[in-house]
Amino acid sequence: MMKRGKKYVEAAKLYDKTQQYDVAEAVGIVKKTSTAKFDETVEAHIRLGVDGRHADQQIRGAVVLPHGTGKKVRVLVFAKGDKVDEALAAGADYAGGEELVPKIQNDGWFEFDVVVATPDMMGVVGRLGRVLGPKGLMPNPKAGTVTMDVTKAVNDIKAGKIEYRLDKANIVHVPVGKVSFTEEQLTDNVNTLIAAITKAKPASAKGQYYRSFTLASTMGPGVKLNVAKLV
Structure with missing residues (x-):
């Protein structure tokens, strides 16, 4: 068992760990139990009753949180010609084409958090699959990051769009704001996320969809939501 710090132990005494809470109560507890000296991120960890190994039960998408994530997101756009200028005008941090490939592949340049690409650039971006893939940075049509509308893509990301997808244990981990x-604001963000994930429920998913839903700050204890109320 990992030894917990004194602050964590004190924080954990502030609520009943066996209880399940509604969103607003859980948010209040997460704020109260955050003790770090920095502005911690509040994260949602959602275990779903689906099997991601089946293509028809894959859950993946994106949602714009009404109050953003509190994190400055750096956007790189792969595009050609006018689309490069359009991306930069929309607020992309970097935009370009083939010339970026060696910079990423050989120089290990990763000064960005999200990659957007126009469809005609996916051949080029595909060459970076081995380096971008493991970092979760490959553009994907389902997440709205492969598109000709680079202005909308950049605006949405800057406004607080987050991607959600199942990990190998069928859990979704996403940031929902800052402490x-x-x-x-946090309650709004969490409810927006719940609505998106509920809507993404695959038709083939059987039984209980939300198995568990935990909110926690970076260093704080996890607070469980009442999953019966989520569906």
């Missing part, structure tokens, strides 16, 4: 957000 410094108000309870209302």
Whole structure:
């Protein structure tokens, strides 16, 4: 068993770990139990009753959180010609084409958090699959990051769009804001995420969809939501 710090132990005493809470209550507890000296990220960990090994039960998509994530997101856009200028005008941090490949592949340049590409650039981006894939940076049509509408893609990402997808254990891990957000802002963000994940439920998913839903700050204890109320 990992030894917990004194602050963590004190924080964990502030609520009943066996209880399941509604969203607003859980958010209040997460804010109260955050003790780090930095502005911690609030994360959602959602275990779903699906089997991601089956193509028809894959859950993947994106949602714009109404209050953003509190994190400055750096966007790289792969595009050609006018689309490069359009991407930069929309607020992309970097935009370009083939010339970026060696920079990423050989120089190990990763000064970006999200990659967007126009469809005609996917051949080029595909050559970076081995380096971008493991970092979860490959553009994907389902997440809205392969598109000709680079302005919308960049605007959405800058506004607080997050991607969600199942990991190998059928759990979705996503940031939903910062501890410094108000309870209302965090509650709004969590409810927006729940609506998106509920809508993404595959028709072939059987039984209970939400198996568990935990909210936690980076260093704080996990607070369980009442999953019966989520569906």
